[in-house]
Amino acid sequence: MEKTKVKDWRKLREFVHNYTHNSRAMVGLCMLVFILMVALLADVIAPFSPTEFIDVAQLPPSGDYWLGTDHLGRDMFSRIVYGTRISLMIGVVAAAISGMTGTLVGAFAGYYGGKIDRILSQIIDIFLMVPTFFLIILVVAIFGSSIFHVMLVIGFTSWPGNARVMRSQAMSLRERTFVKGARAVGMSERKILFSCVIPNGIFPIISNTTMQIATAILTEASLSFLGLGDPNAISWGQMIFNGRNVMTSAWWVATFPGIAIIITVATFYMIGDGLNNVLNPRLRQ
Amino acid sequence: MTQNPLLSLRDVNIGYRTPSGMVRAANDINLDLFESDALGIVGESGSGKSTLAMGILDLLADNAEVRGQAVFNGKNLIGLPEKEMRSIRWREISVVFQKSMNSFSPVYKIGEQIHDIYKVHRPGSSRAESDGAITRLLGVVNLTDRVLGMYQHQLSGGMLQRICIALSLIFDPKIVVFDEATTALDVVTQGQVIGEIKRLQHDFHVSSLLITHDISVVAETCNRVAVMYAGYIMETGPVRSVIEEPLHPYTQGLISSFPTLESGKKMIRGIPGTLPDLKEEVPGCIFAPRCPKAQEKCRKQRPQPQEAATQHTVACHFWGRD
């Protein structure tokens, strides 16, 4: 037990070393810290309430309202600051659902093999080919567009990629000595799956899931833009949707939320890419 | 020997620039390759033997720095303009590489790739001409022209390596460099390929430079050998003399770690320790930290090569003294 702890420590230190030496990953991490601060301290940072009509509609950016006011006279800056929370929540929850579902399905298929694998692989293949975005639109349009639904449906349509990766991981781990050894000493299959196979094969899933946070944020924005977002949520996509109609008279209403989306999404892409580079020695230069 | 060397290396130094400093891969190398000579360069992986050969042909990565003289046909190859170098490559000096499974592109047929190489030095030649030229040589390595219509993945490692050997001779070069040419092959195929190398050395009057970590390959195919360790040449001489009476402690260790050469009963000894950090400048003998005979002098002063027997030089302060 002591030995594995030492080994884990060394691995972690090596990981931190490699991560800090990857410039893009570090830029991403710094941006993430910034975004998290904005989300946590939204109450302190935002000068106004994001939902109150504080002044005349469509005021251009000024000293009072840094990013102007929207079509109903709400402060754009405050709304964008608060919007960080919704975006992060949707991204993280949807990606977590996708990561967990994909890991479980893929690990089962890859580890048990045989018939289970054939059936699960077929299901994975089918889900991979489903035109996802339209399915999401349909579900949200039909079952209502609460934040909860949006997170759920994004999560449950994006898992097949993770499942595929985990499946091949589990297939190769199954043949490794330490897994065979665990089986030889009589550890139950389920225990092996959860304590040997999944923890050792999870790394590519982690970087994949980080990227999916980005994709989920983009998908939510698209849904909101199509008028299928949660009308009660302070969402960047929704702000662009509202700004679209006043684009020519008040460009700032749609422009700034878009920039907020780009910054946030790029952050997760960079971290995901960085993790991928750090955790996958083949890609390291 | 009064004969003029075909290729003569003088004070060749090769280093790789890395963010954490210069890696000294080959230092103060002096070697001669004569007409119809077969010179083996032997050493562990990381000893700089491949770097040396590739450095002479300017085939190293961009971060490599090659200095010194490598005189071939009265021309110094080091620092030669790219265009002149290209005309020497393959026509005068060709190479058989190690990794046979990846030696050709997977998306074109072998024959077409050989034609492309043929065209480099015979511009405007037809596919039939290149097919004819290579078919004659494929016979030498026991293959037929059937392989020309195949893709890389349809051929075995041994077959690919034979094609590479045939291809290396297509322009009747003066020198063929075998860069670990038999390493990736299984034992039986390795034996066959070595047999073919020996035959073509004899039939084609080429000089060969054979780079390997396996001293038994050198014993079979070469008449002279240079032993390299951590970027330095430890010992050079005729194969028989070096193998039967190794003078350098490193060579002695290297030979005793190969079971096939000595009588089977002898204990196989490895050399304890690992390669030194090539980024650090070492004032003394580079092998001293691992040498069983090392003394104070070895750590302070670098031994210069000295002639111990006819044609047999060794870089050690204490050779011959036990």
Add this chain to the structure above:
Amino acid sequence: MSRYLLKRFLTAVLTVLFVFVLNFVLIRLAPGDPITILAGQDNPSQEQIDILKAKYGLDKPIFVQLLAYLKNLLKGDMGTSIIYGRPVFDVISERLGPTLLLSLTGAVIALVIGTSLAIVASRKPGGLLDNIISYIAYVLYSMPAFWLGLIVILFFASYLGWLPTAGMIDARAGYTGWAHVLDVAKHLILPAGALALVGVPAYFRIGRSSMMQVVKNDYVNLFKAAGMDRKKVYRKYLFREAMLPTITTFGIRLAYIIGGSAATEIVFAWPGMGTLVLSAIQTRDYPMLMGNYLILSISVAVWMILVDLIYAVADPRIRLS
């Protein structure tokens, strides 16, 4: 190869069936229904509703409706749009052309730009140019297509007035012949450009990483040692091999891009399938929705098989398996 194709075909059929049944059930479970929308504000009597429901077969159980739909489908009949009052197939085929025009143009531009940038960047990995292009790629990758659409409309159409803001043709002018083609091209530039820019990073990333992979191939050394010109090695050998993953990506993205251009279509009021699906959802036009989803999933499935075939032609290694 033929066994593999058969397996792919089976997956494709299963996928289409799955999408079909899922959508059918989802749509019928929906709370709103088209009858109320059709009957409008007249506050229809129960009798009227029943008549309309019977007309569209909505009074029967889901399972019976599904079978009836399948039976008609086999005869080539996708039903009649409740809102348009015309055969679903006719409406969709009108929209398919514009969608393909937009998405294909966008995809090809993205492919060309992305791959060219990849080649430029991979020449000196980690260099200044590589870094600049990579960061731009991150920004484009993170950009919502619809937002970019709004921005280019604002700048090029509203502010500069160079190009039309929306639609596919200038309806008032009523051009014919070459003038018509030119008119469509003018309307195409902004939406296709926006779509292409958002697609560039995918091709850039895949092209750059596979370019960096293939230069590590051992045969590069052979050709270099043989005195071959670096440019020739690149042009003939590395480029073709590096393009293989790009071809796959292109094919796969093409399959989804019919749906993927939806948001852009809506921003630019482009008369394609995206706008059609959205309005069909809003009006609960069941037959229209079903038709769209069916065509979408079939096209994805067919494309996937085609991509496999193209890949097999380009990469001889695959033909064996």
